[in-house]
Amino acid sequence: MANDPRDLDGSRLQRALLQLGRDTALRAELMDWLKRAEQQLPHTGSVRDDITGPIIDALHSEQDVYEKQLADGTRFRFLFRTKIARDFILAEQERPSHVWEPQTTRLLKHLTAQGRGDVLIGGAYFGDHAVVLGVQLKGSGRLVHCFEPNTDQAAMLAANAQLNALDNLRINKQGLWHESSQRLRLDGFDSFANAVPATGDDGFETITIDDYCQAQGRPLSVLMLDIEGAELRALQGAARVLARDKPAVVFEVHRDYVDWSVGLTKTPICSLLSAAGYQLYAVRDFNTHQEMGTRCIELVPADSVYLEGPPHGFNMLAVADPALVAGPLFRQVKNVSPKLLRHKSPALHHPLDGLPD
Structure with a gap:
């Protein structure tokens, strides 16, 4: 009936909320x-x-744009897409300390401060981590090499570099892979999209980390990969860099792409890094915006990570020199989940010193 008040598929409610917005x-x-x-x-x-x-x-619509400033003055312009943007907007503080994943942000800043080489980020998005590190390295002569094949987000990343007067970000629209000069395309929405083979001239070209760094002629001290399942392929293309520079590596693993049913240490990506002389840890973090203050960054050795639960992902850290994580900023813990979740068991999913204030 045309005058049926029921909204059985929710479409009228969706349209009404969008109009309000x-x-x-x-x-x-x-x-x-x-x-x-x-x-x-x-x-x-x-x-x-x-x-x-x-x-x-x-x-919201996918084209809605926000602008927000961090406590240190770093400015971000970003599209309202996925919970990264939403939770950043809803931050408790008007000018928060970070954009996304508080402990990972603090970890990356620490690793960058300890190194002397450049930083390379695969999956740089609108710069939630890349711009923060670019600001940190401003005037140092060190660069942040950013890879983001999503055209919209690469444009936002470039805008944010300009917004913060950064000349040390190198923005590449290529995809990191185990072979250079291949053609891939993104399948899926925005930050959830993963790389799949492309046909013809569609999509974007790939490059290996080894080939890129050889062309740049610059050493790496930090490598971050958040590329929706392509992390292993990217590291397979970084054998020379891993052997020569020994950069600290921060990377995501997700159950949708990584089979850890026989243990995390036996997965191909962890095996590759272990064989290259790295020690591996899961990084305990909130997959959202959450102020953590000066709380320790909790690291779980890869052989003692609690992995039960529905399919989920988390960040890991690989270091060739364990001294990088031996200071008071860090605490090693065992047999807990890397997923910090307010609504789950405190014994497994809360920071060991309690929930954030």
């Missing part, structure tokens, strides 16, 4: 109300992911 002042007011409501809603799961987040997402 076209008024930016009203949208901000609604989002602020929803953020306050999160403190009162009784729910056994994640209130943000299950209740308030989907409503906030529905208020």
Whole structure:
């Protein structure tokens, strides 16, 4: 019936929320109300992911652009796509300390400060980590080499470099792979897209880390990879760099791409790095925006990571020199999950010194 009040597929509600969101002042007011409501809603799961987040997402289109500033003055312009943007906007502090993944951000800054070579980031997105490190290295002569084949996000990354007057970011739209000069395309939405073979002239060209670094003639001290399952391929193309420079490596593993059913240390990506002389740890972190203050970065040795639960991903760290993580900034813990989750078991999913304030 044309006048049936039921919205069985939710399409009318989606359209109504999107229309509300076209008024930016009203949208901000609604989002602020929803953020306050999160403190009162009784729910056994994640209130943000299950209740308030989907409503906030529905208020936006993929082309909505925000701008936000960190506490140190670093500025970001970004599209409202995925929870990276949403949770950054909803940060408790008006000018927060980071964009995404607090402990990973702190880890990358520490590793960068300890090194003398350049930084290379595969999956640089709009610069949530790359711009932070570019600001840190400003005036040092060291570079941040960024790889981002997503055209929209690469454009945002370039805009953010300009916004912060950075001349030390090198932005590449190629994909990191185990072979150079191949053709790939992105399959999936935005930050969730993974690389698959392309036909004809579609997509983007690949390059290996070894070939790129040889052309640049510059050593690496930090390598970060968050490329939705292509991490192994990228590291297979970095054998010379791993042997020569021994950069600290921060990389994502996800159950959708990595079979850890016989143990994390026996996965091909961990085996590759172990054979190259690295020690491996899982990084305990929130997969969101969450202030952590000066709390220790908790690292779980790869042979004692709690891996149970639905398919999930987390960041890992590989270092050739364990002294890099021997200081007071770090704490090694065992038999806990790297996924920090407020709504899950404290014994497995909370920082060992308790939840953040």
